[in-house]
Amino acid sequence: MTNTPSKILTINFGGIGDEVLFLPTLEGIRATYPEAKITLLVEPRSAGIGVITDLVDEVVTFDIKKRPLVASDLIQLITMLRAGDYDMVVSSGSSPMVSGLLFLSGIPRRIGYNSNRLAPYLLTDPMPLNRGQYAGKMYHDLILKMSGATAALPAIPRIKAGATEKTSMESLLQKLWSEKRGNEKSGNDKSSQEKTDKSDKRKRVLFHPGTSRLAILKGLNKTWPAENWCKLAEILEKEPDLDVILAGGPDDKEAIEQISAQLKPYSRAISTYGQTRSLKDLVGLIDICDLTVCVDSAPMHLAIALDKPTVALFGPTNEAVLVPPAVEHFVVLRKEKLSANGENATSGSQTAPGAETTMKQASFLYPGAPAVQLPAEIVARSVLDLLKRVEHRGGSTAIRAD
Numbered sequence: 083m084t085n086t087p088s089k090i091l092t093i094n095f096g097g098i099g100d101e102v103l104f105l106p107t108l109e110g111i112r113a114t115y116p117e118a119k120i121t122l123l124v125e126p127r128s129a130g131i132g133v134i135t136d137l138v139d140e141v142v143t144f145d146i147k148k149r150p151l152v153a154s155d156l157i158q159l160i161t162m163l164r165a166g167d168y169d170m171v172v173s174s175g176s177s178p179m180v181s182g183l184l185f186l187s188g189i190p191r192r193i194g195y196n197s198n199r200l201a202p203y204l205l206t207d208p209m210p211l212n213r214g215q216y217a218g219k220m221y222h223d224l225i226l227k228m229s230g231a232t233a234a235l236p237a238i239p240r241i242k243a244g245a246t247e248k249t250s251m252e253s254l255l256q257k258l259w260s261e262k263r264g265n266e267k268s269g270n271d272k273s274s275q276e277k278t279d280k281s282d283k284r285k286r287v288l289f290h291p292g293t294s295r296l297a298i299l300k301g302l303n304k305t306w307p308a309e310n311w312c313k314l315a316e317i318l319e320k321e322p323d324l325d326v327i328l329a330g331g332p333d334d335k336e337a338i339e340q341i342s343a344q345l346k347p348y349s350r351a352i353s354t355y356g357q358t359r360s361l362k363d364l365v366g367l368i369d370i371c372d373l374t375v376c377v378d379s380a381p382m383h384l385a386i387a388l389d390k391p392t393v394a395l396f397g398p399t400n401e402a403v404l405v406p407p408a409v410e411h412f413v414v415l416r417k418e419k420l421s422a423n424g425e426n427a428t429s430g431s432q433t434a435p436g437a438e439t440t441m442k443q444a445s446f447l448y449p450g451a452p453a454v455q456l457p458a459e460i461v462a463r464s465v466l467d468l469l470k471r472v473e474h475r476g477g478s479t480a481i482r483a484d
Contacts, residue, residue: 086117087191088119089118090115090119090168090170090172091123091166091170091171091172092104092121092123092138092171092172094124094173094221095144095147098127098128098130098131098361099380099382100217102239102241102380102387103217103221104174105239106222107172107224107234108135108138109137109234110225110232111137111172111228111230112230113231114225114228114230121138121166121168122140122141123142123143124141125147126143134361160186163183163186163187168189170189170191170192170193171184171189172194174195174221174224176198176211177198178198178201180194181204190206193209193225194208194209195224196209196210207227209223209224210223213403214403216237216402216405217403217404218238219236221237222235238387239383239386241384243365243370244365244366246366248366248369250366251366251367251370254357258353262350262352284325285323285325285373286327286370286371286373287325287326287327287372287374287465288327288367288368288373289327289328289375290329290330290376290379291305291311291330291334291338292330292333292334292337292379293305293379303397303398303453303454304379304398304453304454306454308343310458312344315346316349317458318465318466319349325351326350327352327354327371328342328351329353329354329358329367335355338355365388368381368388371390372391373391373392373393374390374392375393375395375465377395378394378395378401383404386409389410390411391469391472392411393415393464396414396415396416396448397453398447398452411472413464415456416448416454416456
């Protein structure tokens, strides 16, 4: 048990957002065992996480959400785990099945949550599970016994955008703006002739309206209606030096099309949908913009990890476990919070009334909030206020690629 592991398997099934939240845990493992080969096992939909972090040496996949998941599938997974010849495994799963699979893997050191009756007997290191805290910290609790755990505190994920992707996304924006100007009818609308270039005086606000298809299948309505996004764009574009950029992934085609169809004819907004071809591209795009407006989704976690100003629109999910406490230049908006605070937007990630959690609560959902229900005017005010606060603290937040 005391031997230094040379091959470590980490398991974290979920979406890209879950993988971003798991990064501080990987950071602590890497700090403890800098020479070890670290493999990350994820769902196929999250395989792209490997391109935005150097904390793992290998990403492998298994479709744990396959339905039906039959005995032969589990045998295949166990065979894969045993074939890896790992010295240690760290898994974020909490079910009895996970404890059993880790035991059957034959991996000598098995770290997981003490969250079921089998865990104390099947795991070598059963760790406490506290669901009533920020998810990044919840995952990080798995490695509390490791010497490098403190290196990853306060368990806020951090990533960096690559120079190549930032340059590529900058070129894309310039191309889209050039095409938009070329397609406009001259002389009819002054607002449509505004110059859109990479001057530091202009502000870029990125709209990412989408959420994962799996969330939709689960009945989690985390979206904001297209007419609200369009109204927000209309309000923000009254600022002469502000540009709106639409972004979305493969699951967001319908949302982007609805917004694009309802934008005012004179809108300066451009859409990058279909042209951010990898997670690296999306990271680069977020990084060269000044502020991101999004719902609870993977781009929100990426913006947090990039330390970028963000206005996040919440509905059925609980920001108390999805947004780190005391993060800078981050605004959480939800209807319930506005009502409780007299419709004043709140900077930072304070817990909204009624969202307090305990260790025994399944705290991912926010009580009594079926959907994102926010007026565009309130969101616009929060966007403009946050841009001003960030500018007063040290100028433009976007780093322009040359």
